[in-house]
Amino acid sequence: MAEEDTGLTVAQMSVATGVTAHTLRYYERVGLVRPVARSSGNQRRYSAADVEWVRFLLRLRETGMPIARMREYAALREQGPATTEPRLRLLEAHQAGLREQIARLHAHETALVEKISTYRDDFAAIDASTERNNG
Incomplete structure (x- = not known):
């Protein structure tokens, strides 16, 4: 086997990364992935x-x-x-946006926890009232 025939095929790369072959080709086409080495049969080798x-x-x-x-x-x-x-600045900016999003999600979760607690308290009060009336 020639040296250029080593590496992962598109199918193997798909399994290794969880990315479909179509998406791998798209990533290469739009410049997210540099042109991939090719085998003697012109197949991609990752x-x-x-x-x-x-x-x-x-x-x-x-x-x-x-x-x-x-x-x-x-x-x-x-x-x-x-x-x-x-590249560092780009990643730092993305991280800052991600942290803001996480903070918003935490605030939303807190609001949900409070609403769920209210409903559980309401159900507990109804159950207690039902038991007193049936007891």
């Missing part, structure tokens, strides 16, 4: 570094980062170490 990068992209996506911002980050990454500071 490296361990590609697996880690796609997992990082998934994490960004799961935190709500828009594709456009992910593309910006990927483009900066492609430019190498000279772009470390702008």
